[in-house]
Amino acid sequence: MAIYRFRITFEDYDDVSRDIEIRPTQTFDDLHIAIQEAVGFDASQPASFFMSDVNWKKGREITSRTLNEEETGRISVLSKSRLCDIIIDPHQKLLYHFDPNNLWSFYVELVKILPKEELVAVYPRCVREINEAPKQYGNSNVIIPVPDEFDEELDEDEVEGDIEEEVMGTDAEDIPEGEERPANFSDESDDTDISSEMETADEDMIDDDSGSDNEEY
Numbered sequence: 001m002a003i004y005r006f007r008i009t010f011e012d013y014d015d016v017s018r019d020i021e022i023r024p025t026q027t028f029d030d031l032h033i034a035i036q037e038a039v040g041f042d043a044s045q046p047a048s049f050f051m052s053d054v055n056w057k058k059g060r061e062i063t064s065r066t067l068n069e070e071e072t073g074r075i076s077v078l079s080k081s082r083l084c085d086i087i088i089d090p091h092q093k094l095l096y097h098f099d100p101n102n103l104w105s106f107y108v109e110l111v112k113i114l115p116k117e118e119l120v121a122v123y124p125r126c127v128r129e130i131n132e133a134p135k136q137y138g139n140s141n142v143i144i145p146v147p148d149e150f151d152e153e154l155d156e157d158e159v160e161g162d163i164e165e166e167v168m169g170t171d172a173e174d175i176p177e178g179e180e181r182p183a184n185f186s187d188e189s190d191d192t193d194i195s196s197e198m199e200t201a202d203e204d205m206i207d208d209d210s211g212s213d214n215e216e217y
Contacts, residue, residue, distance in 0.1 A: 001025070003114040003123070004083060008035055008096070010134070011105035019128035023117065024084035026124060028062045032078055034124035035096065035106065039133040045099035047078070049108070051086070052093040056107065062086065065100075102137075 004024055009017045018038040022031055028049055036043035046066075051059035062076040076086070090113055096106040117123065 001117050003117045004087070004110055005112040005114060005127070006031070007109050007111045008038070009107045010039075011107060013131075013134055016131045016133050017128075018126055018130075018133075019111070020124055020126050021114070021121075022083065022124035024087075025082055027079055028076075028081045028083065028086075029064065029078035030124055031083065031108075032064065032096075032098075034126065035108075036098075038126040038129070041098070041104075041136045045101070047096065047098040049078070050095040050097070052095050054093065056093060056095060058095055060086070104136075 001023060003021050005019055005021045007017055007019050016039075018035070020031070020034050020038060022034060032047050032049075033043055035041075046064050048061055048063035048065065050061050053059070060076070062078055062081050064078045067075055067077070087110065090110065092110040094108040096108050098104040098106070
């Protein structure tokens with residue numbers, strides 16, 4: 001049996017492509033699932049193929065979406081439509097639309113008809129991949145909220161003032177043993193020692209004055 005080889009490219013990512021081989025007796029639904037697997041999509045949304053001319057103008061539709069009574073007679077269903085029953089042009093082009101909400105669009109082109117299938121091959125199959133496909137649901141533009149305290153930058157003077165207050169307010173017990181005290185560190189014991197020295201100096205002066213008076217008289 002002959003084998004169809006289709007080349008699939010994204011409408012918005014023309015540098016990404018996949019080549020898929022499939023039997024003519026398989027359905028458009030088989031081709032649909034093969035495309036989804038080849039690009040890493042989940043095939044969970046409705047899809048449609050449109051027969052197209054060389055200018056990619058839409059023609060007959062083959063779809064998986066639910067049809068109303070009026071559409072039932074003129075639109076084919078993927079799972080009930082064999083490729084060989086609809087494709088007669090050896091260079092047939094098709095438009096493939098998937099997921100109406102996000103509207104993924106692909107170009108599908110029959111690029112080669114192989115004279116016979118490989119006995120050990122499982123069809124449909126992807127035989128060629130070029131570049132990584134985009135993500136099905138994309139990367140949403142999520143804005144991470146920033147806490148209010150980070151909205152405004154601290155002024156340099158405020159930062160220096162905070163550091164200075166921390167140093168001035170350091171107690172003796174807060175300084176680890178063996179570390180030097182800051183130059184502007186003050187301790188109550190220092191004030192006590194200074195007062196004692198001043199009192200001793202005053203007493204010495206009084207003694208000196210007393211001695212000089214006795215000698216004069």
